[in-house]
Amino acid sequence: MADPKVGEMLLHDYIMPPLYDGRYRLDVSTRVTVDGQPKPLENKLAYFDVDGPRFTLAAPEVAGVFPPRNGHGPFDEAIPHIALGRRTLPWERPFSAARASVDGTPLNAGGMPIPWMALLIFEESECTIDTKQKISSRLPADVVARLGVPGDQLVDTVTASRDLIVDLMPSYEELALLTHVRQVNVEDRELAAGDSDGYFAVVMSNRILQRNSKYRCCLVSVEERTDLVPEHPPAPDDGVHIVDTVGFANEMFIETLADYSSQPGTRPEFASMSMAGMAIGSAPVQAAVAVDKGRAAKFETSLDISKSPYAALFQKSLILLTTWVFECTGSASFRALMQGLDVGMIGKPSKDGPQMTDTGHLRVESVNRLGAPETVFYRGPLVPTPLSRDPNGPYHSADQARRVAPDVGAEDVSYACAFEVGRLLAAADARLAQELMRWRRGAYLRSAKVDSSMMMSKFLGIAEMVDNHLPLATYFATKTIGRMAKGCGPLADPSELVKLAGAPGFNMDLVRQAFALETMDHAQALLGLGNSLLGSSVEAPPLALGEIETLDHVLRDVVGLQRLQDVRAKMLDNVKTQLGQFGRIVR
Amino acid sequence: MRAPLVTGSATLKARLNQPGQVDATAAEAGMPPYMESFLAHLRLLVGVPFEYLIPDPRLLPDESIRFFYLDRSWTDRLVDGSVTVGKIGSREQAHHHAHGDAVSRNLDVSERMVRSLQRGRDDFAKVREQVYAKHFVPTTLVTGFLMRSGAVSGWPHMDVRAYSERLGEPFDVASPSAVAKQLPLLRLERLSPGVLFALFIGVPALVTLEEPHHGVQFGIDVSPNGSDANVPLRSATGQLLSKGAHAINLPVPRRARRRDVIDINRLRDQLQAKAAVEVDDSGHRPIQQTGSAAFAIAVLYPPWRQRFEGTEDKAGDSPHIKFEVMEISQRVRQASLKLAVETTYRIKEA
Numbered sequence: 001m002a003d004p005k006v007g008e009m010l011l012h013d014y015i016m017p018p019l020y021d022g023r024y025r026l027d028v029s030t031r032v033t034v035d036g037q038p039k040p041l042e043n044k045l046a047y048f049d050v051d052g053p054r055f056t057l058a059a060p061e062v063a064g065v066f067p068p069r070n071g072h073g074p075f076d077e078a079i080p081h082i083a084l085g086r087r088t089l090p091w092e093r094p095f096s097a098a099r100a101s102v103d104g105t106p107l108n109a110g111g112m113p114i115p116w117m118a119l120l121i122f123e124e125s126e127c128t129i130d131t132k133q134k135i136s137s138r139l140p141a142d143v144v145a146r147l148g149v150p151g152d153q154l155v156d157t158v159t160a161s162r163d164l165i166v167d168l169m170p171s172y173e174e175l176a177l178l179t180h181v182r183q184v185n186v187e188d189r190e191l192a193a194g195d196s197d198g199y200f201a202v203v204m205s206n207r208i209l210q211r212n213s214k215y216r217c218c219l220v221s222v223e224e225r226t227d228l229v230p231e232h233p234p235a236p237d238d239g240v241h242i243v244d245t246v247g248f249a250n251e252m253f254i255e256t257l258a259d260y261s262s263q264p265g266t267r268p269e270f271a272s273m274s275m276a277g278m279a280i281g282s283a284p285v286q287a288a289v290a291v292d293k294g295r296a297a298k299f300e301t302s303l304d305i306s307k308s309p310y311a312a313l314f315q316k317s318l319i320l321l322t323t324w325v326f327e328c329t330g331s332a333s334f335r336a337l338m339q340g341l342d343v344g345m346i347g348k349p350s351k352d353g354p355q356m357t358d359t360g361h362l363r364v365e366s367v368n369r370l371g372a373p374e375t376v377f378y379r380g381p382l383v384p385t386p387l388s389r390d391p392n393g394p395y396h397s398a399d400q401a402r403r404v405a406p407d408v409g410a411e412d413v414s415y416a417c418a419f420e421v422g423r424l425l426a427a428a429d430a431r432l433a434q435e436l437m438r439w440r441r442g443a444y445l446r447s448a449k450v451d452s453s454m455m456m457s458k459f460l461g462i463a464e465m466v467d468n469h470l471p472l473a474t475y476f477a478t479k480t481i482g483r484m485a486k487g488c489g490p491l492a493d494p495s496e497l498v499k500l501a502g503a504p505g506f507n508m509d510l511v512r513q514a515f516a517l518e519t520m521d522h523a524q525a526l527l528g529l530g531n532s533l534l535g536s537s538v539e540a541p542p543l544a545l546g547e548i549e550t551l552d553h554v555l556r557d558v559v560g561l562q563r564l565q566d567v568r569a570k571m572l573d574n575v576k577t578q579l580g581q582f583g584r585i586v587r
Numbered sequence: 588m589r590a591p592l593v594t595g596s597a598t599l600k601a602r603l604n605q606p607g608q609v610d611a612t613a614a615e616a617g618m619p620p621y622m623e624s625f626l627a628h629l630r631l632l633v634g635v636p637f638e639y640l641i642p643d644p645r646l647l648p649d650e651s652i653r654f655f656y657l658d659r660s661w662t663d664r665l666v667d668g669s670v671t672v673g674k675i676g677s678r679e680q681a682h683h684h685a686h687g688d689a690v691s692r693n694l695d696v697s698e699r700m701v702r703s704l705q706r707g708r709d710d711f712a713k714v715r716e717q718v719y720a721k722h723f724v725p726t727t728l729v730t731g732f733l734m735r736s737g738a739v740s741g742w743p744h745m746d747v748r749a750y751s752e753r754l755g756e757p758f759d760v761a762s763p764s765a766v767a768k769q770l771p772l773l774r775l776e777r778l779s780p781g782v783l784f785a786l787f788i789g790v791p792a793l794v795t796l797e798e799p800h801h802g803v804q805f806g807i808d809v810s811p812n813g814s815d816a817n818v819p820l821r822s823a824t825g826q827l828l829s830k831g832a833h834a835i836n837l838p839v840p841r842r843a844r845r846r847d848v849i850d851i852n853r854l855r856d857q858l859q860a861k862a863a864v865e866v867d868d869s870g871h872r873p874i875q876q877t878g879s880a881a882f883a884i885a886v887l888y889p890p891w892r893q894r895f896e897g898t899e900d901k902a903g904d905s906p907h908i909k910f911e912v913m914e915i916s917q918r919v920r921q922a923s924l925k926l927a928v929e930t931t932y933r934i935k936e937a
Contacts, residue, residue, distance in 0.1 A: 009803065011881075011883050012880055013877070013880045013881075014879065073741055073742075076809050077806045077807060077809045077888065078804060078806045079805040079806050079807065079849075079886060081804075081805055167842065167844050167845045167848060170851060171852065173852055174851040174852055177878075177879045178879065178882075179879055180878075180879035204805055206849045206851050208816055208841070208847045208848070232852075233852045234844060235843060333809070334738055334890075335798075335891040335893075337737055337741070338736075338738060338893035339893070341651060341652050341734070341738075342648060342651035342652070343651075343895060344651070344652075344653060345654050345655065346646065346653040346654065346655040346733070347646060348653065350648070353645045353646065354646065362643060378642055379658070380639055380640050380641065381635075381639075381640065381658045381661035382653075382655035382656075382657065382658070382731075383657075383658045384656070385656060386790075387656065387658050387660065389659040389660055389663070389727065390660035390663060393684060393687045393688060394670070394683050394684060394687030394690075394691075395664060395667045396674070396683065397671070398668070401664055401667075414661065415660060416664075417639065418639075418665045418668065419665070421636070421639055422665035422666060422667065422668025423669060423672060425629065425634055425635070425668075426625070426669030426671075431621060432621065432622060432669070432672065433672050433673050435618075435622040435625075437673055438619050439619055440679060443682055444682070
């Protein structure tokens with residue numbers, strides 16, 4: 001089946017492991033036939049264990065619990081559950097070996113295999129947790145024998161009264177119904193955690209939580225606990241219920257009576273009683289009300305079961321895999337609270353509410369500057385109707401923001417209050433004052449610069465835009481010198497090049513005549529003028545922008561270098577050709 | 588020594604006459620990060636004492652939610668007030684006056700950074716870059732709600748969303764169509780353990796408050812007094828079945844000896860019996876009870892999503908006219924115009 005999409009989940013009734021946990025023998029025999037003669041190879045025997053959590057559950061196996069560990073909240077509508085990161089975990093052991101068939105398919109309840117774990121919820125006072133107990137000291141001997149572990153195996157246990165455990169314990173089919181596998185998309189952040197494969201085994205409990213109680217959730221192993229797990233749930237409630245006290249009475253109740261009764265050896269008949277009493281009475285003896293009123297009264301007053309030496313006999317222990325506590329507090333669920341909310345716009349009129357104007361203003365008593373009491377209007381920033389924004393620029397004092405309501409003539413101090421609150425909040429923040437100063441200083445420096453440059457521009461008659469980000473001193477210095485230099489006429493000829501150019505030896509025509517050269521070009525080449533000597537000028541090849549940006553690029557530009565070298569060689573060739581006949585003279 | 592070209596007093600005079608000293612786009616005109624962040628937070632009323640928001644506690648009674656528009660003039664004044672700090676003379680005043688508009692426009696965008704900054708996801712520079720890169724149209728209308736409820740303290744991480752349209756249930760909050768309609772959240776904060784404050788951009792037509800998700804939950808409906816427990820019937824996909832806008836409830840059977848233990852077997856049997864006969868308004872049938880997976884779907888308890896929609900403004904039933912005068916009087920400063928308005932609406936008679 002396709003994986004579920006994000007936000008979706010697929011639920012499976014169960015996922016069976018290929019093999020139960022346990023010890024296995026691998027018996028390999030190979031039949032070989034050679035030329036019609038059977039020559040079997042030697043049998044090989046191997047042993048292996050399939051191991052898994054059995055007496056405790058490491059923390060990483062638990063993918064999540066609800067209600068949260070140590071959580072406080074109104075969880076009274078929740079069904080507590082635990083999510084396990086391994087999808088096959090609840091079915092990795094047969095609930096009871098006697099109920100597992102040969103091929104490993106469990107003989108099951110209603111078509112489903114029975115998981116070996118159950119989530120029991122105790123009120124905090126109802127159970128005791130013991131760690132590192134010898135299994136034989138806590139579990140009945142026959143259970144330990146069926147589990148097949150040594151009696152000194154150390155386990156954590158939860159112990160509660162036998163009646164309570166029987167009352168809470170799901171039956172075979174219920175165990176199966178309360179355990180399922182959830183498959184979510186591995187990308188789903190909300191549902192899948194960390195490195196999960198997207199599958200979780202989920203074990204739910206069957207207890208309805210009561211408000212204002214502390215609860216302890218215990219994930220217990222019910223492997224081989226056929227003494228506690230009933231095959232069928234208790235009969236439905238028909239109003240009156242016969243209390244079965246014979247079970248424990250046979251064991252020790254007579255002895256108890258012997259201690260407290262004046263007539264040893266007789267057993268009182270127990271009668272029916274109402275359900276309500278059962279729900280409250282946690283001690284079985286108190287619940288079992290004898291017909292003989294007098295004697296019953298004696299029990300109830302004199303017998304405190306938890307302190308009697310037989311208390312342990314009423315208790316049953318279960319192997320504890322993992323446990324957490326939470327507290328069911330608060331009076332209502334999220335939904336009930338939400339549905340009960342009083343909804344309205346701000347300033348919703350109410351009988352007990354303050355008197356307000358229709359604009360949402362409150363009347364506030366105040367004392368004005370002259371010391372006279374007056375009533376002013378105040379309205380906070382939260383208003384019941386959309387308001388247009390005050391377009392008037394920044395205000396510089398609170399008084400600027402004071403208004404008078406025209407219809408009643410009373411003052412509206414809302415915005416003045418806002419101004420003062422802002423001022424006080426800012427003044428309370430030392431760093432903000434510094435930053436404000438920095439902000440202003442930056443602007444002042446800048447405006448000083450702008451002022452100066454504007455003045456200089458005007459003074460120097462500079463029409464062009466001045467980029468104020470450039471160093472202004474050099475800019476204006478250049479401009480000033482330029483202005484000073486303007487109108488001075490041509491400069492003198494310091495290197496006397498002009499005179500030199502008039503010399504006959506530099507006159508091309510004279511040179512051509514004197515040396516009887518064929519063309520003017522020859523004369524030009526001889527004088528080294530123009531570009532005739534070196535040939536055409538060198539054109540740089542067009543550069544693709546962005547390719548050559550750094551010096552390293554230039555150094556690695558082999559093509560460009562080659563082109564330059566070619567041009568140089570060509571130039572030298574030109575020179576050689578053109579100066580051929582004069583080469584000796586020039587040298 | 589040469590006399591300076593310009594004297595200090597002449598510069599000041601010139602500057603006061605010409606307030607636009609530094610172009611608002613110049614790099615030097617920008618606010619320092621700390622200041623911008625502080626003012627943006629102020630814009631969303633971060634740090635403003637609660638008494639100023641709700642001047643009378645009776646305006647926000649226990650177990651109530653109050654929607655509102657944010658008065659932007661009020662928050663502008665807050666900002667004006669805080670910039671006043673260190674304003675000692677006409678130079679500072681001229682500077683503020685020149686930059687007031689630019690600061691205000693800047694903050695219209697910067698206020699979107701506040702939620703990211705409050706969550707501490709990124710530093711200021713990065714958040715600012717992200718927000719400014721989106722070229723938002725400056726926000727004009729900001730709305731929100733205040734809620735005082737036990738739900739705030741019990742579910743501190745509830746999901747708050749606002750939509751510009753009413754979306755019909757069921758809708759997927761992550762779907763593109765829903766996301767497109769979702770209004771940006773400017774601020775979501777618990778002002779005290781029991782008071783939640785939220786601000787949105789724009790006017791929502793639908794606000795949803797959703798129970799925080801703790802993965803998948805299972806549960807039953809318990810009546811407020813705790814006496815009755817029901818399982819509402821669900822379809823095979825987990826959707827709640829409804830008849831006439833009411834869930835179809837099945838009372839939870841309990842074990843005979845203990846009222847607080849669900850009789851799982853009988854509950855399953857009764858759910859199966861219902862699956863054969865019940866059909867809801869939209870033709871869906873309850874899920875067939877075939878095993879533990881089907882049972883789990885039947886007792887699914889998805890987080891509750893509370894919808895607030897179509898809340899009418901019932902703040903005042905008096906004529907609209909008065910309100911307008913009030914507002915105009917705040918905006919109009921010229922006496923003549925004010926007088927004209929008053930005459931128009933015949934205030935003196937009232």
